[in-house]
Amino acid sequence: MRILITGGAGFIGSNIADACKKDGHEILIVDNFSTGLEKNLEYGHQCVRIDINADEMQQVFRDFKPEVVIHNAAQVSVGRSLKEPLLDQEINIRGTLNILQGCVDNGVRKIIYPSSAAVYGLPSYLPIKESHTINPESFYGITKYTPELYIKSFNKLYGLDYTILRYSNVYGPRQDPRGEGGVIAIFLDKISRGERPVVLGDGYQTRDFIFIDDVVNANLASLCLGSQGTVNVSSNTSVSLNELLNILGEIVGNSLSPIYEEERPGDIRDSQLDNSCAIQMLSWTPQIDLKTGLSNTLIYYNKSRKVLL
Ligand SMILES: NC(=O)c1ccc[n+]([C@@H]2O[C@H](COP(=O)([O-])OP(=O)(O)OC[C@H]3O[C@@H](n4cnc5c(N)ncnc54)[C@H](O)[C@@H]3O)[C@@H](O)[C@H]2O)c1
Incomplete structure (x- = not known):
């Protein structure tokens, strides 16, 4: 499969990239190295060094023609989201829209989107199920949730498939x-x-801590399973x-x-996040x-x- 991984020089993205390569997939990473590191690309992945908001992003889609996009690139700091809300929305919301546009203009089958426990805000019960009220406490929680809504709209309007994975603490x-x-x-x-x-x-x-290999496996499972699903990925x-x-x-x-x-x-x-939906939809369990x-x-x-x- 041809897989475009945004944020692939970061912690989670680079581990996903290694596993995809090991499974024989053809991958391309897009990263601006704002927090990502060259040393994370130790297996010589193909990488384009640009911002997900750049106009050139559309050319990357045209040239690589991915079947699936795993969209990890994000502003990930809660503190920074509070200090620089415009920058936070520019990367997490506008950037995701640029990626979604690239997906629908270039026949991408599916987007896999990492969301966060931050979308729930203060829990009214534990473990939190996906149906829990969405009430983010931080701007980061808002800018991780807004793309979930766009992704669902892109699915309804243009048929782009998706799996949304809401991670606990990776x-x-x-x-x-x-x-x-x-x-x-x-x-x-x-x-x-x-x-x-x-x-x-x-x-x-x-x-609720979840080890990176389990998160990677949830992403690999989502390549073919979890169609139009939103699931918690956690150890529960x-x-x-x-x-x-x-x-x-x-x-x-x-x-x-x-x-x-x-x-x-x-x-x-x-x-603590309830992971029973992921277990059922992705045939996945934390190992x-x-x-x-x-x-x-x-x-x-x-x-x-x-x-x-
Ligand atoms: N780490 C966690 O516990 C956790 C929990 C929930 C969700 N997530 C989500 O998982 C994803 C990956 O997080 P991570 O922990 O690996 O963070 P990370 O900072 O290690 O990775 C993010 C990557 O995105 C790149 N990036 C940032 N802005 C970019 C831009 N404008 N253009 C191109 N590349 C850009 C960075 O350089 C970096 O390589 C994020 O979407 C994050 O919101 C992480």
């Missing part, structure tokens, strides 16, 4: 620990440097940050004594338990540290 190799990144990437980066992890709040807040388990640190302590054979700092205003206390995923990720951070030293 973690694994290549996640960038800088900025607000994922909490696991930040903890592991600190631990690999021999520093104490910093917890914002009392550490009893809970999260919840773990507190304190429990997470205990597991990490077991892995490194050392009890970790974190530094507790003030909670970030607006942070959601507990989050990697937290301890295994954390061990694999720690190996990656230790290796990258050695490369830098």
Whole structure:
């Protein structure tokens, strides 16, 4: 299959690109490297370095003629969405529209779109089902949800098929620990440097962590399944940050004594996504338990540290 992967130099996109290549698909990455990294393209993927909003995007569609687009490129920082809402909408909403236009003008069969738990806002029950009220707390949540509506309209108007995957907290190799990144990437980066992890709040807040390989597999399954579906992609388990640190302590054979700092205003206390729709629609189940995923990720951070030293 010919697959165009936007944001393919980023954490999730590059892991999807590797798996697609391994499965024999022909892939093309489009990325402007705003947060993506050259070193993530270690398997020599074909890559066009442009912005998804650029006019040249349409030429990329005409030349490559993808059958499926996996549209990962996005402004992913909640904090930045609040500080620079225009930029956030320019990339996440206008950029997605530019991609959708390319899809319908060039006969693309399907778009796979990564959405987020951020679209739900404060949960009124747990685990959250896809039918939960949409009430984003941040501009990021709004600009991840608006494309879902456009995608459904493009389907009705032009027949473009889609699968929308709403991820919980994804973690694994290549996640960038800088900025607000994922909490696991930040903890592991600190631990690999021999520093104490910093917890914002009392550490009893809970999260639903899903390992990158499981997210990749949900994308691979969506190439042929999940037509017109919107599904949560999650482990459907919840773990507190304190429990997470205990597991990490077991892995490194050392009890970790974190530094507790003030909670970030607006942070959601507990989050867990029900994944039964994904299990049913995508014939998919998460395979990697937290301890295994954390061990694999720690190996990656230790290796990258050695490369830098
Ligand atoms: N990481 C998570 O836990 C998580 C959770 C829910 C949803 N998502 C979604 O998954 C997708 C991938 O996220 P990620 O964690 O890999 O982030 P990432 O920052 O590692 O990847 C995003 C990629 O998009 C590229 N990009 C950004 N703006 C671009 C533009 N205007 N033109 C071209 N390329 C551009 C970046 O350079 C980067 O390579 C995003 O759509 C994000 O909203 C991620």
